[in-house]
Amino acid sequence: MKDKLIEEFKDILELEDETIEADSNFRDYDDWDSIAALSVMAYLDSEFNFSIKAEDFKQINTINQLVALMNKNA
Amino acid sequence: MLELTDKNVLVTGASSGIGKQTAFQLSHLGANCFICGRNRERLTSSFNQLKTVEGQVHNRFEADLSGVEDIKLLIDKLPVLDGVVCNAGLVKTKPLKYIDEKLIDDIFDVNTKAIILLISGLLRAKKIKKGASICMVSSISTYKHTPANSVYSASKSALNAFTTSSALELAKKKIRVNAVLPGFIQTNLLENDDVGSEQLKKHLNNYPLGRFGKPEDVANVICFLLSDKSEWMTGNLIKIDGGFSIH
Numbered sequence: 001m002k003d004k005l006i007e008e009f010k011d012i013l014e015l016e017d018e019t020i021e022a023d024s025n026f027r028d029y030d031d032w033d034s035i036a037a038l039s040v041m042a043y044l045d046s047e048f049n050f051s052i053k054a055e056d057f058k059q060i061n062t063i064n065q066l067v068a069l070m071n072k073n074a
Numbered sequence: 075m076l077e078l079t080d081k082n083v084l085v086t087g088a089s090s091g092i093g094k095q096t097a098f099q100l101s102h103l104g105a106n107c108f109i110c111g112r113n114r115e116r117l118t119s120s121f122n123q124l125k126t127v128e129g130q131v132h133n134r135f136e137a138d139l140s141g142v143e144d145i146k147l148l149i150d151k152l153p154v155l156d157g158v159v160c161n162a163g164l165v166k167t168k169p170l171k172y173i174d175e176k177l178i179d180d181i182f183d184v185n186t187k188a189i190i191l192l193i194s195g196l197l198r199a200k201k202i203k204k205g206a207s208i209c210m211v212s213s214i215s216t217y218k219h220t221p222a223n224s225v226y227s228a229s230k231s232a233l234n235a236f237t238t239s240s241a242l243e244l245a246k247k248k249i250r251v252n253a254v255l256p257g258f259i260q261t262n263l264l265e266n267d268d269v270g271s272e273q274l275k276k277h278l279n280n281y282p283l284g285r286f287g288k289p290e291d292v293a294n295v296i297c298f299l300l301s302d303k304s305e306w307m308t309g310n311l312i313k314i315d316g317g318f319s320i321h
Contacts, residue, residue, distance in 0.1 A: 034273045035221045035222055038167055038168065038169055038222045039171065046174065
């Protein structure tokens, strides 16, 4: 799950030659915006059937936090 | 002064927001309101707030207009109408990459297909009176686009085309067809949106009149379009957006 998320975040954040660490704050990246947030939420829904509200997603800053939340709600 | 006494008007999506407010105002102008919506509890709440004076009759119908059967049943139960307000709508924001067939079907079924089938069915059943007025609730997103909203915008743009084409076809019967294009209205539909409240606060800067819309901003124009005061207006796509689309 984590590897898939990292790949998707790289795509959403337009990271071509670099990667994103699972404990990096994805909100600090230049390409992070509301559409990126919508993209992550849509990806979680389509790939993992995991729905998250915008208000809840705002509390998440790293892929590790996201994975923990998804495991908790599995 | 607008006058709608003895006029039979159908309002879809009347459980909340623009539809609820429109039905409320129409009842105060004397119309007999036939309201429909999916949520029984909220529809009852809308129904109970309608004004009723002697001789005025209202009715409510629980219906999911994304289903063809519900549309047929609704048409069977309705009287001959002087006005139709097609307000039921569905908003779902999703970036292009994540759009799937279900999303397209969900949005187009409610925002476009249901309205076309409803109007066509009402005409076939001879339930739209000569001289009647039909008002579509479209969206400003057909003029001013926002990201992740492409399917919604496309469904409402199709509705705009249906509005103007129908207006031309029905002019011979003196049936008028217009659409209102609201900007952001503070309704439950919007509050449930995935964009989030922070994003909305930023978006407010795009509204020259300094606020988002209220349901009554749109209902006022719909009531005018249903009245005889607008009898020389048809085929119009009327922006109601606090100046949003000026930019």
